[in-house]
Amino acid sequence: MSGGRNRKVAHLMTLLVSDVLTSRERIGVEHAELARQQRRARRIRETIENLGPFWVKVGQILATRSDVVSDAVLRELAGLQDSVHCEPFDVFEPVLRQELGPRWRAKFREIDTVSPLGSASLAQVYRVVLADGRTAVLKVQRPGTRERVYADMASLRRAARIAGRAVPRIGAVLDIEATLQVIFDCMQPELDFTAEAKHMAQGQRMARDFKGIHIPDVYLATPRVLLQSLAPGEALNKADLSVFSDKQRRRIGSDLLTFMYRGYFVERMFHADPHPGNIFVHPEHGATLIDWGMVGRIDRNLGSLGVMVLTSLAQNDARGLASAWTEMGRATPFADLLGFQEDMTRLVPLITAAALEDLDFGIALTNVLRCAAQRGIRTSPMIGMLGKSITNIEGSVRRIAPELSALEVFEDALTDVMVELARDLLSREQTARRVLELIVAGNSTVDQLRSLLRDLANRELTMRVGLLPGHGMGSDGNGILTRRVAPVLAAGLAVWGVRRLAAGGALARGG
Amino acid sequence: MTREDPRPLRVLLRSRDGRLLDLEDGGRDVTLEEFRARLQTGERLRVRHETTGGDCTLDLLLQLVATCLPKEGGLLGLLGDGGTR
Ligand SMILES: Nc1ncnc2c1ncn2[C@@H]1O[C@H](COP(=O)(O)OP(=O)(O)O)[C@@H](O)[C@H]1O
Numbered sequence: 001m002s003g004g005r006n007r008k009v010a011h012l013m014t015l016l017v018s019d020v021l022t023s024r025e026r027i028g029v030e031h032a033e034l035a036r037q038q039r040r041a042r043r044i045r046e047t048i049e050n051l052g053p054f055w056v057k058v059g060q061i062l063a064t065r066s067d068v069v070s071d072a073v074l075r076e077l078a079g080l081q082d083s084v085h086c087e088p089f090d091v092f093e094p095v096l097r098q099e100l101g102p103r104w105r106a107k108f109r110e111i112d113t114v115s116p117l118g119s120a121s122l123a124q125v126y127r128v129v130l131a132d133g134r135t136a137v138l139k140v141q142r143p144g145t146r147e148r149v150y151a152d153m154a155s156l157r158r159a160a161r162i163a164g165r166a167v168p169r170i171g172a173v174l175d176i177e178a179t180l181q182v183i184f185d186c187m188q189p190e191l192d193f194t195a196e197a198k199h200m201a202q203g204q205r206m207a208r209d210f211k212g213i214h215i216p217d218v219y220l221a222t223p224r225v226l227l228q229s230l231a232p233g234e235a236l237n238k239a240d241l242s243v244f245s246d247k248q249r250r251r252i253g254s255d256l257l258t259f260m261y262r263g264y265f266v267e268r269m270f271h272a273d274p275h276p277g278n279i280f281v282h283p284e285h286g287a288t289l290i291d292w293g294m295v296g297r298i299d300r301n302l303g304s305l306g307v308m309v310l311t312s313l314a315q316n317d318a319r320g321l322a323s324a325w326t327e328m329g330r331a332t333p334f335a336d337l338l339g340f341q342e343d344m345t346r347l348v349p350l351i352t353a354a355a356l357e358d359l360d361f362g363i364a365l366t367n368v369l370r371c372a373a374q375r376g377i378r379t380s381p382m383i384g385m386l387g388k389s390i391t392n393i394e395g396s397v398r399r400i401a402p403e404l405s406a407l408e409v410f411e412d413a414l415t416d417v418m419v420e421l422a423r424d425l426l427s428r429e430q431t432a433r434r435v436l437e438l439i440v441a442g443n444s445t446v447d448q449l450r451s452l453l454r455d456l457a458n459r460e461l462t463m464r465v466g467l468l469p470g471h472g473m474g475s476d477g478n479g480i481l482t483r484r485v486a487p488v489l490a491a492g493l494a495v496w497g498v499r500r501l502a503a504g505g506a507l508a509r510g511g
Numbered sequence: 512m513t514r515e516d517p518r519p520l521r522v523l524l525r526s527r528d529g530r531l532l533d534l535e536d537g538g539r540d541v542t543l544e545e546f547r548a549r550l551q552t553g554e555r556l557r558v559r560h561e562t563t564g565g566d567c568t569l570d571l572l573l574q575l576v577a578t579c580l581p582k583e584g585g586l587l588g589l590l591g592d593g594g595t596r
Contacts, residue, residue, distance in 0.1 A: 209520075209555060415568050419556065 005051070006155065012047045012055075013159045015040055016062075016069070017167050020174065023070030034072075041072035045080060053121035053145075054152035054187065056080055061183050064388035065381070066366045067373030068174050089113035092124060092140040099222040107131055107220075111138065122149070122190050127230065130219070134229070137216070139193065141224035146191050153184060171332075175378055182381045186272075189293045197221035199269075199292040200228070206267050212255045212286025231290055233282030236396055237275075244283045244400075252287050253401030254409050260393045261413035264386065268298040272385055274393040281400065296385040309365070318348035325372055329379035340375040347371065362391025520555045525567055531558070546571065 019040055022033070048059040062069055063077035089111070096104045110129035117137060118125040122145045126138045157180060164176045189195035203215040220227040233239060241249065256279070263270035271278075272294040280288040309324050322341040331337060347367060365387035372379055397404060523541060524532040531541040541549075550556055558568045 412566070415557070415566055419550070419568060419572065 008047060008051055009155050009159050012044065012051065013163045015044045015047065016073075017163050017170060019044065019070050019073050020068055020170060021167070023068075023073075037070050037072040041070065041076040044073055045076040048077075048080065052148070052152075054149045054156075056121050057187060057190070058156065058183055061179075061186060061385075064384040065174075065179075066387070067369045067379060067384065086116055086119045087124065087142070089126075091143060095140050095143055095224050099225040100220075108138075109133065128227075136219060137228050137230050139226040139228075141191075141193070145224075149187060149191060153187070156180070156183070175330075175381065179381050182385070186294050189295075192223040193226040194221045194223060196226060196293050199295050202267075202269060203271065203289065203292055206263060206269075207259060207289075210255050210259055210286075212251055213259045214286065214288040215292070216288060216290060231280035231288035232285045233280045233288070235277050236279045236281050236287075236399055237277050239281050241400065244281070248283050249401045250404060252281055253397045253404045254412065256287055256393060256400075257397055257404075257409045258413040258416060260389070262416060264298065264390075270296050270298075270386070270389055272296045272389050274389060274396055276396045276399055279396050296382055296389060298382055298386065309368070316349055318344040321348055321368065325368060325379070326377055329372060329377045329383070332376045332378055335376035337375070337377075340372060340377060343371040343375065344368070362387055362389070362394050365390060520557060521549075522557045522559055525558050525560045525571070527561055531571070 019037065022037060045059070048055045059077050059080045063074060063080070066074055100107065107130065108128050109131055112127045116124050116126050123139050123141045126140070128136050128138045130136050160176050160180060164170055170176070189199065197218045200215050200218050207213040207215055214231070216228040216231055218226065218228050256274075260270060260274065271289055271292060273291065274289065278289060278291045280290060309321055319341060322344040326337060326340065365383070369379055369383060369387055521533070521535065523546075524534055526532055531543070531546060533539050533541050546556070556568070557566065558571045559565065560567045
């Protein structure tokens with residue numbers, strides 16, 4: 001039994017490794033090879049579905065790695081079905097008893113056991129009415145989940161290490177340990193719902209400034225049971241948008257984008273999977289984001305570099321993008337930096353034009369990610385997740401408000417980001433204030449700002465910015481400069497960049 | 512650090528002659544000093560330009576930083592110490 005499972009895992013690894021290796025040559029691939037890739041991709045998906053929930057999660061995470069797997073696999077994984085059948089409520093009753101005590105039923109007036117709301121990989125979700133009359137959503141983990149997942153994790157780790165040793169070239173594009181860590185971190189909230197509840201609490205704090213963005217209230221959370229308020233309205237992929245006014249649609253769209261941008265750049269914690277099924281919309285109430293199992297976290301350096309990448313994109317600046325990206329990742333011994341810059345020179349004008357019109361920053365990021373990998377630059381797995389999250393939210397927003405101007409929302413969101421960061425800066429950081437002052441007072445150009453930012457992000461705290469000729473600055477022992485200033489500069493830069501673009505160079509007046 | 516209540520967004524108006532007006536407070540003048548203080552207490556502020564209607568929050572932030580900081584050490588302060596004070 002377990003031998004058969006191990007064989008399947010080994011088979012999956014072999015398929016994946018071949019895919020990773022052949023997907024390096026994306027350009028000029030022959031027809032026969034494409035067909036072979038396609039067949040292999042389908043087998044990969046089938047094997048994953050066959051192996052069960054944990055592997056489905058692994059597949060979903062792989063689906064964020066356009067730098068690692070082929071297009072064929074990306075496409076197949078997007079259609080990954082949690083082919084779990086709906087199980088009868090009886091199966092879940094023991095879990096409820098163990099988690100909530102023998103009198104668990106007293107908490108509920110009604111449980112719709114006949115038609116569960118959802119049958120997710122590791123849990124089943126029911127609509128319930130609480131004893132006090134409120135309608136709520138009850139998520140119960142499938143029995144035996146934890147043991148199974150731990151066993152699966154161990155076998156994934158083993159298999160990945162074997163594959164890594166057997167095919168060292170894999171290491172050129174994929175940081176196996178970091179990727180495993182991301183996968184295991186993502187699994188944690190599925191195994192312990194109190195972790196998801198914590199994400200939701202954090203999400204609620206982030207949403208408090210938005211009248212139209214909501215996160216369900218958590219009524220009760222134990223490791224295997226989560227009880228939350230029912231999101232009003234319908235999921236964005238099912239909702240009838242004709243009952244929304246234009247103003248309501250636009251409001252929701254721009255709130256969603258702004259909320260997510262704040263997550264990416266201010267809070268540096270974000271909903272990893274804001275696809276239309278996870279966003280409930282209601283004309284008056286606005287949007288509710290559900291399913292906080294998977295969140296991404298970005299450290300400060302990555303955050304500021306990320307903003308730089310977006311800014312460079314918005315500014316149509318291939319060179320800037322190439323260098324920001326290279327710093328965000330790690331150049332492997334096989335890296336071809338010049339080639340990467342050439343790719344960007346070719347690619348950036350194309351994606352810039354598309355990104356600004358069609359709200360496609362996510363896809364743009366994904367494209368860059370892929371080029372980087374082909375040129376031997378290894379990028380943090382978090383960037384894949386960020387790209388996926390941006391792609392998802394942009395897709396969702398396009399659905400509800402296709403006419404939204406990406407440029408306006410981006411600028412608006414970043415003004416918000418900037419205000420928050422400036423507050424932070426003004427309130428607490430003497431040193432950082434002076435640095436900002438220096439930048440404002442000096443006739444800094446975007447290029448100078450960028451090089452300053454790069455230094456900060458690289459933790460090289462010598463300020464050789466050229467603002468003050470010939471002066472270096474003492475190092476900042478606490479790293480306060482890095483932590484506080486870099487994101488501010490980054491955000492500022494982004495806003496300036498976009499404004500310059502929008503105003504056709506009008507911003508040049510200051511510097 | 513956590514502010515639980517939703518903070519209302521307050522929109523100030525930047526008049527043609529550069530003054531800052533709080534329309535929700537009877538069109539009263541808001542000094543830069545007050546703007547800074549309000550920002551620091553956690554108020555959500557946005558600034559719109561009277562004539563263009565455009566958002567000029569950022570310009571004000573930059574002005575704020577530029578004008579109120581030199582009093583506290585100026586450019587040279589930066590060279591004195593790079594660390595915390
Ligand atoms: N708060 C909620 N309000 C309304 N429906 C919900 C809510 N939470 C979950 N659902 C429904 O249940 C389904 C599965 O829930 P989800 O949280 O996505 O589980 P999982 O993380 O295990 O996939 C969702 O697709 C949605 O239709």
